[in-house]
Amino acid sequence: MASAGEEEEEEEEEEGGWGRGSRWLRDSAAPVACTMGGPGGSAGSGTPEGSGEPPRSGGEPPALPRDHELSGKVMLLGDSGVGKTCFLLQFKDGAFLSGTFIATVGIDFRNKVVAVDGVKVKLQIWDTAGQERFRSVTHAYYRDAQALLLLYDITSKMSFDNIRAWLTEIHEYAQKDVVIMLLGNKADVSSGRAVRTEDGASLAREYGVPFMETSAKTGMNVELAFLAIAKELKQRAVQPLDEPRFQIHEYIESQKKKSSCCAFS
Numbered sequence: 009m010a011s012a013g014e015e016e017e018e019e020e021e022e023e024g025g026w027g028r029g030s031r032w033l034r035d036s037a038a039p040v041a042c043t044m045g046g047p048g049g050s051a052g053s054g055t056p057e058g059s060g061e062p063p064r065s066g067g068e069p070p071a072l073p074r075d076h077e078l079s080g081k082v083m084l085l086g087d088s089g090v091g092k093t094c095f096l097l098q099f100k101d102g103a104f105l106s107g108t109f110i111a112t113v114g115i116d117f118r119n120k121v122v123a124v125d126g127v128k129v130k131l132q133i134w135d136t137a138g139q140e141r142f143r144s145v146t147h148a149y150y151r152d153a154q155a156l157l158l159l160y161d162i163t164s165k166m167s168f169d170n171i172r173a174w175l176t177e178i179h180e181y182a183q184k185d186v187v188i189m190l191l192g193n194k195a196d197v198s199s200g201r202a203v204r205t206e207d208g209a210s211l212a213r214e215y216g217v218p219f220m221e222t223s224a225k226t227g228m229n230v231e232l233a234f235l236a237i238a239k240e241l242k243q244r245a246v247q248p249l250d251e252p253r254f255q256i257h258e259y260i261e262s263q264k265k266k267s268s269c270c271a272f273s
């Protein structure tokens with residue numbers, strides 16, 4: 009959890025998906041044709057708004073963008089049912105969707121502004137459908153994403169085993185310098201655990217990505233995941249050369265809550 013007072017958040021009501029712009033597109037059965045939009049449309053430019061390339065000489069802080077606002081596109085990826093939609097709703101609204109599982113159809117986004125050291129970072133967060141049949145649709149959105157949150161479900165060994173395939177797809181379709189974070193979701197479930205925490209950590213080490221277990225239900229580490237992304241994006245855009253570089257791995261290790269301390273079933 010972010011330290012209180014240091015980081016603030018502001019809500020922004022903009023949302024959309026496939027350009028329809030007003031609601032979540034969820035459907036448990038019938039495939040829905042992708043009728044519009046493309047990844048470019050409302051998805052943003054893929055670079056911090058108005059920032060261009062900040063000057064980097066002489067240790068001077070690079071100029072901040074107008075209104076001190078940066079933006080970044082973040083995508084939630086992972087198998088169907090791992091909790092991507094719930095993860096986003098927990099971050100955006102502080103709510104948890106329990107009950108019947110309704111799979112996401114296609115792709116959708118919501119915005120949230122996070123303040124990092126006085127700089128507003130607008131995260132445009134894209135929730136993708138985990139089902140295989142939508143894979144070709146979501147591939148098209150990878151290329152202008154600055155960060156990818158890759159989720160598996162700690163109660164589903166298959167969703168964990170599929171992480172390597174997801175990383176292969178990311179390698180193929182995303183930008184080379186995209187920030188990737190591996191998240192073992194549903195850490196609140198203690199009785200049905202199928203993936204050990206150390207196995208998640210070991211896979212993350214193998215691929216050199218930060219890792220933590222999360223719960224979209226309790227909110228454990230949800231805000232931290234997005235805050236770490238916002239900090240990384242901010243440092244990439246405006247970090248003065250004479251300040252120590254933000255280390256996302258170290259930040260997460262120092263801030264994350266362990267599932268053992270908060271688990272309940």
Ligand SMILES: Nc1nc2c(ncn2[C@@H]2O[C@H](COP(=O)(O)OP(=O)(O)OP(=O)(O)O)[C@@H](O)[C@H]2O)c(=O)[nH]1
Binds near residue numbers: 086137194224
């Ligand atoms: N216990 C627990 N259940 C969760 C958690 N996150 C999600 N769920 C449940 O898992 C099911 C799937 O959650 P979704 O968020 O819809 O999954 P998804 O990854 O968006 O699935 P797709 O849209 O098909 O890709 C729902 O029934 C949720 O209530 C969590 O952290 N803990």
